[in-house]
Amino acid sequence: MHINDQLLADCHVLGALEHASVLLHRNAAVGWFILVVDTPAVDWHQLDDAEHARVSAQIRALSRFVANEFEADKLNVATLGNQVAQMHIHIIxxxxxxxxxxxxxxGNLEESNNYSPTMIAALRDRLVADLGLVAGGMA
Incomplete structure (x- = not known):
């Protein structure tokens, strides 16, 4: 499955989990990850039970990673899809x-410096070690 062009423009593709890709938003002002699910479903209620359980476990694991990696005071986890219908979950x-x-x-986040290639590689390496991320992803 192809990742939506808007998501590709806004993010770095870090790699893949089972039937999903992990993206890092280019704006480094906040630690903003996006899980893009490889499914024709657009909304949660359209997932079958097994797929829902898998995606929920991935969100939970990625949420733990983001919370720890960025020492978050609070995590924002959301599926909006108002501009990009492809199922994707923001973990911020x-x-x-x-x-x-x-x-x-x-709509409130100002432009910020992008992540350096070294920072992106380090995050990718930690995701490989912590979550079993594999190189690549949907494209």
């Missing part, structure tokens, strides 16, 4: 001193 590390706290990141 929030801090009480981040650029738009306590407002949502959507």
């Amino acid at each position: 590390a929030r801090h009480k001193n981040d650029a738009c706290w306590p407002r949502p990141v959507w």
Whole structure:
């Protein structure tokens, strides 16, 4: 399955989990990961029980990783899909001193420096070790 062009424009593809890709949002102001699920389903209620359980476990594991990696005060976990219908889940590390706290990141996050290639590689390596991420992803 192809990852939506808007998601590819906004993110770095870090790798793949079972039937899903893990992306890192380019804006480094907050730790913002996106899990893109390899499914024709658009909304949660369209997943069968086994797929729902798998995706939920992936969200939980990625949430733990993001919370620990970025020492988050709060995690935002959301599936919106208003602009990109492809099923994807945002997992965002929030801090009480981040650029738009306590407002949502959507529409309130100023441009920030991008992650360096070294930082991206380090995050990818930790995801490989912690979650079993594999190189590649849907494209």
